Amino acid sequence: MRHGLMKKLGVVAAIAAAGVSLAACGSSKSSSSSSSSKTTTITFWNGFTSTDGDVLKQIVKDYNKTNKDHVKVKMDIMTWDNFNQKLPTGITAKKAPDFVAMNYGDMASYVANGTMKDMGDFYKQSGVDKSNFETTARNLGVINGKTYFVPMQVQGMYLYWNKKLFKKAGLNPNNPPKTWAELATDAKKISKLGNNTQGFAMPKDGSAIMYNLLQDNGAKLLNGSEKKSALNSAATKKSFDYLQQLIYKDGVGPKNISGAEADNLMLAGSLGLYINGPWLNSGLKKNNIDYGMSTLVQAKQGDKKAILDGVGFGIPTSTSDSKTKAIYSFVKYWNTTKIGKKWSLENKCAPYLKSVAANKDIKADKLVSTMYKQIGYAKPYYPGNKNMSNITTNVINPSIEKVLAGSNTTSTMKSASKQIDSTLSGN
Amino acid sequence: MEEIDTSVSKKRSFFRFWNQPKHAAYLFMAPSIIILLFFMVIPLIGTLGLSFFNINIFFTGTKFVGLDNFVQFFHDQRAINSMWHTVYFTLLETPTQVIVGTVAAAALSRTTLFNRFSRSVFYVPVICSLTTSGIIFSMLLDPNIGWIPYVLHQFGMSTPQFFRDASLAMPSIAAMTVWKNFGVTMTIMLTAIQAISPSLYESAEMDGANKQQQFFHVTIPQIIPSLGFCVMTNLIGSMQVFDQIYVTTAGGPEFKTESAVQYIYSRGFSAPYQLGYASAVATILFVIIAILSVSSNLYMSHKEKQMR
Numbered sequence: 001m002r003h004g005l006m007k008k009l010g011v012v013a014a015i016a017a018a019g020v021s022l023a024a025c026g027s028s029k030s031s032s033s034s035s036s037s038k039t040t041t042i043t044f045w046n047g048f049t050s051t052d053g054d055v056l057k058q059i060v061k062d063y064n065k066t067n068k069d070h071v072k073v074k075m076d077i078m079t080w081d082n083f084n085q086k087l088p089t090g091i092t093a094k095k096a097p098d099f100v101a102m103n104y105g106d107m108a109s110y111v112a113n114g115t116m117k118d119m120g121d122f123y124k125q126s127g128v129d130k131s132n133f134e135t136t137a138r139n140l141g142v143i144n145g146k147t148y149f150v151p152m153q154v155q156g157m158y159l160y161w162n163k164k165l166f167k168k169a170g171l172n173p174n175n176p177p178k179t180w181a182e183l184a185t186d187a188k189k190i191s192k193l194g195n196n197t198q199g200f201a202m203p204k205d206g207s208a209i210m211y212n213l214l215q216d217n218g219a220k221l222l223n224g225s226e227k228k229s230a231l232n233s234a235a236t237k238k239s240f241d242y243l244q245q246l247i248y249k250d251g252v253g254p255k256n257i258s259g260a261e262a263d264n265l266m267l268a269g270s271l272g273l274y275i276n277g278p279w280l281n282s283g284l285k286k287n288n289i290d291y292g293m294s295t296l297v298q299a300k301q302g303d304k305k306a307i308l309d310g311v312g313f314g315i316p317t318s319t320s321d322s323k324t325k326a327i328y329s330f331v332k333y334w335n336t337t338k339i340g341k342k343w344s345l346e347n348k349c350a351p352y353l354k355s356v357a358a359n360k361d362i363k364a365d366k367l368v369s370t371m372y373k374q375i376g377y378a379k380p381y382y383p384g385n386k387n388m389s390n391i392t393t394n395v396i397n398p399s400i401e402k403v404l405a406g407s408n409t410t411s412t413m414k415s416a417s418k419q420i421d422s423t424l425s426g427n
Numbered sequence: 428m429e430e431i432d433t434s435v436s437k438k439r440s441f442f443r444f445w446n447q448p449k450h451a452a453y454l455f456m457a458p459s460i461i462i463l464l465f466f467m468v469i470p471l472i473g474t475l476g477l478s479f480f481n482i483n484i485f486f487t488g489t490k491f492v493g494l495d496n497f498v499q500f501f502h503d504q505r506a507i508n509s510m511w512h513t514v515y516f517t518l519l520e521t522p523t524q525v526i527v528g529t530v531a532a533a534a535l536s537r538t539t540l541f542n543r544f545s546r547s548v549f550y551v552p553v554i555c556s557l558t559t560s561g562i563i564f565s566m567l568l569d570p571n572i573g574w575i576p577y578v579l580h581q582f583g584m585s586t587p588q589f590f591r592d593a594s595l596a597m598p599s600i601a602a603m604t605v606w607k608n609f610g611v612t613m614t615i616m617l618t619a620i621q622a623i624s625p626s627l628y629e630s631a632e633m634d635g636a637n638k639q640q641q642f643f644h645v646t647i648p649q650i651i652p653s654l655g656f657c658v659m660t661n662l663i664g665s666m667q668v669f670d671q672i673y674v675t676t677a678g679g680p681e682f683k684t685e686s687a688v689q690y691i692y693s694r695g696f697s698a699p700y701q702l703g704y705a706s707a708v709a710t711i712l713f714v715i716i717a718i719l720s721v722s723s724n725l726y727m728s729h730k731e732k733q734m735r
Contacts, residue, residue, distance in 0.1 A: 085696055088484045109698050113485040196571060204679065254571065256591035256680050265571060389698040401681050405593075423699075 040326040041072045045087065046101035046311075047080035051282040052347045059339055069329040091115045096316040099327045101152050104140045104310050104380065105388050111143045112386040117315040120147040122328055128335070136379065137352035140310045143384035149312030150331050153343065154352045155277050156306050156378050157208050158371065159183075159297055163290040165190050165197060165272045176273075176294050180213065183273060183297050184246050190272030191252040199252035200273045201262035202243055204401040207392045209275045211381050212307050213239045216299040221396075221420070226385055229420035232413055240399075240409035248406045255404050277309070278371060281348040293367055295374040308378035310352075344368050350375040387423055395419045471713070478707035484700035496707030505682060506708055509690035510715070512597065516686060517665035519601035525657050527605055528612025529650075533642060535613070536620045546617070550610035557607060561674030564603045565590060590676050593683040600671055600684060607671075608664075612657050619653035620646060655727030659720055666716045687712045 048056050060073050076097065078086065084106065090096040091110075102110075110116045119141070123130040130138070133151065141149035163173035169189040177183040187199030202209060214221065219235035222228065247253050253271075254261075265271040267283045274280075275296065284291050296306050313331050315324055333339060340356035343349060350371035351357045362368055382388050399416040403409055444450055478497070481490040500506050531549060535542040552560060568589040570576050576586040589599040623646065631641045647654070669688040672678060678685030678693075685693075687708065695705030 088696070088700060092484055092486055106698075109700070110485075113483065113487045115485055115487075256588065258677075261569070261571070268572070270571070387699075393693075393697060398681065401679060405681065 043097040044075045045097040047083040071326040108386040149314040154310040187252040201253045203259040229417040232417040304377040306378040480703045482703040513687040521661040528609045531613045532616035553610040557670040619650040623649045651731045
């Protein structure tokens with residue numbers, strides 16, 4: 001404790017240090033190393049730390065070797081947590097990378113602060129076919145009519161189930177639940193297997209699952225103008241009650257578990273049903289788990305509702321025009337059928353380029369084609385709203401935790417609604 | 428020729444000036460003073476300055492708001508709770524660490540092979556980072572995959588949700604911190620105990636004092652200055668608790684372990700990036716720590732005088 005003393009005055013110092021660094025670096029140019037003779041080096045930050053990072057590294061390596069635009073991409077991969085901590089201070093201290101890959105939900109607050117470039121002219125570059133992009137995927141990066149990011153990956157939440165546990169519980173391993181009600185029934189049966197087996201896990205930071213559940217039940221987070229909360233509704237109460245019944249009352253899964261811990265349970269083969277993004281596939285395969293993946297469960301059979309999420313390329317305003325041109329060269333390379341296919345097949349991601357979706361290998365891949373099916377009807381959730389990240393972290397996730405811990409759902413909902421109003425009013 | 432003489436004599440007088448002990452002392456202090464100035468004093472002044480502004484981390488839309496950020500603190504239940512959680516942690520951690528460290532020092536004060544080995548073992552956690560320790564404890568205590576819950580389960584005991592139960596989480600973090608840091612307190616107290624003259628113990632023994640009486644009436648009064656130092660530095664450190672909470676519970680469950688520094692961090696360095704408000708809370712925390720440090724220092728000095 002003692003020798004942490006100086007360092008630990010930490011946040012106090014760090015907050016002001018941001019100011020000091022700003023003053024110190026006020027006139028400096030972007031830190032990215034630039035060229036020898038004709039090569040333009042562009043720095044690239046992202047959070048693909050898993051097996052997807054290996055695929056990304058290979059793609060960047062191939063691009064650096066083969067591109068004829070004399071561009072070299074220097075990539076820095078860090079955890080998304082780290083990324084979200086480093087980027088704002090990097091931008092303030094003029095130490096931002098030349099371009100980044102970031103989640104569309106986080107992009108809005110950067111755009112609102114004028115720190116991201118309009119990339120609309122990317123689609124006007126020669127060799128870029130705007131019509132080849134799925135419109136929903138392209139629109140993920142549009143805020144107030146301007147394009148702030150170009151898609152790199154689209155994703156959604158999917159249903160995963162452990163086939164071995166399904167068999168043990170007397171369920172048909174080839175017939176996953178189609179509705180939230182069926183999911184509850186199946187989860188209860190699996191949780192009765194004992195030996196620390198869990199039926200379903202709802203992470204306390206599982207806002208992505210919660211938003212899908214709310215949407216399926218017809219609940220809205222914000223009103224039409226997105227200036228007031230619309231959370232206080234019977235549909236929200238129904239969603240909160242459903243989760244509380246499942247986890248707190250019926251005890252089909254752990255009460256206070258993070259997303260990472262829930263992932264571990266699924267990867268260890270002791271979780272029957274789980275909802276997560278496509279990144280879970282690689283771990284499940286690596287651990288030889290006999291599992292299935294399908295489109296997300298719905299409120300009623302036949303419904304087709306899901307939230308579309310995605311990661312895209314963005315360029316901080318500090319990046320020079322010449323580097324922007326070099327970045328466009330890489331982004332163009334990324335959005336070719338060859339790379340799109342490689343990324344989709346190796347990482348099990350839904351394609352967003354029509355030419356990739358039409359490819360026979362993509363169509364033959366069961367997982368990828370299932371995901372693509374969902375991408376077809378999925379819609380982004382309050383795209384471009386700069387408050388979403390704040391609402392998710394400071395209102396929705398704590399509310400999920402309260403619901404799972406058995407707090408009164410009505411008061412939790414009302415309190416969350418008030419907090420959202422307070423956030424939207426800027427207090 | 429005359430010019431060279433003047434320059435040589437100037438150089439000589441320069442070296443003569445800085446060679447005097449009272450002047451040389453400043454040279455030795457200079458590196459520390461410069462580091463303190465740039466990494467402590469200037470940022471502290473910067474923090475105070477930022478707290479009067481409505482400013483985000485991107486330094487856009489900056490507006491002078493006077494004392495509004497300080498007023499906001501008193502209406503922000505989560506901020507106030509985070510202060511209480513910090514005080515709770517400090518009350519759990521500081522006395523426990525000082526007591527454990529002092530008792531361990533007293534028990535291991537004689538220089539034997541076993542004691543020397545034990546001292547080294549107890550000091551090992553100090554050299555690990557708090558983050559690493561936090562990760563190790565998270566895994567050890569995890570109700571699903573943790574070794575400790577597994578052992579308890581084998582003995583037919585129920586599995587406590589150490590970091591997930593609102594009432595257990597903070598004591599668990601405090602216990603982990605004591606385990607991690609008591610080696611430092613032990614080392615300081617050990618030095619103080621070993622400096623006590625053996626004649627004092629001989630006299631006490633001749634007066635019929637048993638080991639316990641010797642500890643309370645000879646050892647403790649003699650180590651009061653070191654004890655005071657340990658209490659004060661632990662107090663300051665505990666009030667700034669961050670890493671271990673960030674790694675183990677991230678402030679949960681339901682913000683029940685969110686410390687003041689963690690709240691400052693989340694306000695300033697994640698959406699909505701309210702740097703001005705975070706600076707105001709940091710300033711309030713700084714004032715609280717300053718008051719606590721000065722009070723504890725005055726109290727220990729008073730105690731020291733009383734003991735003499």
